[in-house]
Amino acid sequence: MLARSAQCARLARSLPAAAVSRRSLASSPRAAAKACTDYLRPTHRDDEVPADVAHKLARHAAVTLNTYARPNYILARGKGCKVWDTHDREFLDFSGGIAVNALGHADEGVAKVLQDQSRKLVHNSNLWHNEWSGELAYLLVQKTKELGGLGYAAGQPEKNGTPDEGGLKVFFTNSGTESNEGALKFVRKYGKHVAAVRNAAGAEKGVEAPTDEKVEIVSFRDGFHGRSMGALSATWQDKYQAPFSPLVPGFVPATLNDIDSINQAVTERTCGVILEPIQGEGGILEASEDFLRALRRRCDEVGALLVFDEIQCGLGRTGSLWAHGSLPTDCHPDIVTMAKPLANGLPVGAIMMKDKVAEVIKLGDHGTTFGGQPLQTRVAHHVVSRLATPSFLSHVSSVGSYLHSRLSALHTLFPRLVAGAPRGRGLILGVPFTRDEYVQRIVKLMRERGVLVLSCGKATVRFVPSLTVSEEEAEKCVDVLESALLTLDREVEGI
Numbered sequence: 460m461l462a463r464s465a466q467c468a469r470l471a472r473s474l475p476a477a478a479v480s481r482r483s484l485a486s487s488p489r490a491a492a493k494a495c496t497d498y499l500r501p502t503h504r505d506d507e508v509p510a511d512v513a514h515k516l517a518r519h520a521a522v523t524l525n526t527y528a529r530p531n532y533i534l535a536r537g538k539g540c541k542v543w544d545t546h547d548r549e550f551l552d553f554s555g556g557i558a559v560n561a562l563g564h565a566d567e568g569v570a571k572v573l574q575d576q577s578r579k580l581v582h583n584s585n586l587w588h589n590e591w592s593g594e595l596a597y598l599l600v601q602k603t604k605e606l607g608g609l610g611y612a613a614g615q616p617e618k619n620g621t622p623d624e625g626g627l628k629v630f631f632t633n634s635g636t637e638s639n640e641g642a643l644k645f646v647r648k649y650g651k652h653v654a655a656v657r658n659a660a661g662a663e664k665g666v667e668a669p670t671d672e673k674v675e676i677v678s679f680r681d682g683f684h685g686r687s688m689g690a691l692s693a694t695w696q697d698k699y700q701a702p703f704s705p706l707v708p709g710f711v712p713a714t715l716n717d718i719d720s721i722n723q724a725v726t727e728r729t730c731g732v733i734l735e736p737i738q739g740e741g742g743i744l745e746a747s748e749d750f751l752r753a754l755r756r757r758c759d760e761v762g763a764l765l766v767f768d769e770i771q772c773g774l775g776r777t778g779s780l781w782a783h784g785s786l787p788t789d790c791h792p793d794i795v796t797m798a799k800p801l802a803n804g805l806p807v808g809a810i811m812m813k814d815k816v817a818e819v820i821k822l823g824d825h826g827t828t829f830g831g832q833p834l835q836t837r838v839a840h841h842v843v844s845r846l847a848t849p850s851f852l853s854h855v856s857s858v859g860s861y862l863h864s865r866l867s868a869l870h871t872l873f874p875r876l877v878a879g880a881p882r883g884r885g886l887i888l889g890v891p892f893t894r895d896e897y898v899q900r901i902v903k904l905m906r907e908r909g910v911l912v913l914s915c916g917k918a919t920v921r922f923v924p925s926l927t928v929s930e931e932e933a934e935k936c937v938d939v940l941e942s943a944l945l946t947l948d949r950e951v952e953g954i
């Protein structure tokens with residue numbers, strides 16, 4: 460770990476002079492005792508927009524359906540955890556493309572396979588085999604067995620001395636939403652299969668069928684699964700759902716970590732339950748091990764499938780390949796959905812499922828034009844080969860714990876702004892604030908000091924940088940955050 464004050468000073472020296480200001484903070488003595496004061500002055504002001512940029516943005520705004528609130532600059536290039544705008548202003552990127560750029564921006568290895576494959580075969584549809592989608596599926600399945608997940612404890616790549624090749628299957632998609640959409644279709648079909656088998660067994664014994672309507676899907680408040688009509692129906696957040704109602708029928712809301720409510724929500728009518736083991740957009744809220752175990756048990760009791768949406772928290776972000784991979788197997792799901800970091804920014808997603816799910820999906824049941832094509836699956840193969848190694852994952856854990864420990868000090872330093880300890884694991888962390896408006900202000904204050912972070916959920920600042928982020932970069936991020944907090948503290952004080 461770095462000596463903080465030395466590092467703070469060193470980083471300050473590498474910034475433009477305007478950023479460096481070691482002011483005496485007598486007005487805020489408690490915070491001044493420890494918080495970094497090197498970044499009190501803004502260096503990247505939102506309101507200083509060069510004329511050429513203003514002109515371009517106005518031209519684009521005239522023809523773009525805008526659903527995003529964006530600052531007035533245009534990002535042009537990146538490297539590792541840094542990005543630069545068209546005027547060469549440097550930003551430290553702790554948004555990671557919203558948890559996407561796992562290997563960092565402009566990664567050489569990614570660029571090399573991308574270039575090579577783009578000269579060989581980009582797309583050939585799913586009517587023909589290609590060289591890479593099967594290889595990627597194989598790698599994902601083997602790495603899951605080796606590192607733990609989907610019912611496999613870590614370290615089970617072999618059965619009786621030979622590679623265990625069965626057990627799991629993968630379907631490729633183009634995004635997180637599409638992965639969830641596919642998973643929702645698969646659980647519906649599985650539910651119909653279970654109901655049909657039960658009905659047939661009941662009819663043989665002359666018993667009335669328990670139900671032929673095993674179609675309900677349970678999902679959780681504050682979860683986020685995407686914006687298509689199916690995925691949106693599973694996303695119980697009013698701001699996303701209300702403008703587009705009525706949604707798809709058959710979705711049932713439940714409350715994360717409320718073990719007592721599970722039996723009421725998950726019934727014989729349930730075909731599937733979907734949740735994020737760590738809710739990302741909802742505010743970095745983690746499902747407890749006991750809750751996941753109880754949910755698993757209840758799904759088995761009623762013959763429903765358990766789906767983990769690891770689109771944001773999976774693929775190495777927690778320091779394990781899967782966020783659930785470090786948990787005992789009696790907490791594991793039947794299906795995992797993934798996307799974001801899979802190809803480090805190229806659009807690709809996947810649904811990985813146990814064989815019992817795959818067995819009910821028949822030829823023609825589902826399909827996609829772009830999913831599983833050679834360009835994105837070759838890049839994803841490269842990315843997963845690098846992510847799913849013990850040294851890479853231990854780097855994530857170690858920088859994650861460093862970042863967590865620095866963020867843990869903020870509640871004591873700024874009790875009226877920061878509501879408590881950081882939430883999350885590895886490099887998916889959130890700091891709770893006492894008010895939502897403080898979060899928006901901090902995101903801006905940090906951006907104006909050259910560090911990009913995100914908000915999420917209720918009053919939470921989110922840190923989801925590239926997984927290659929260094930401890931020095933984590934140090935700088937929190938130093939800037941401390942200076943931003945000092946600035947906000949003074950604003951709140953009215954100084």
Ligand SMILES: Cc1ncc(COP(=O)(O)O)c(C=O)c1O
Nearest residue numbers: 634635636683684685739770771
């Ligand atoms: C947990 C989770 N699921 C699904 C999605 C939707 O993914 P996409 O935007 O790739 O469709 C997201 C996106 O933020 C997500 O965080």
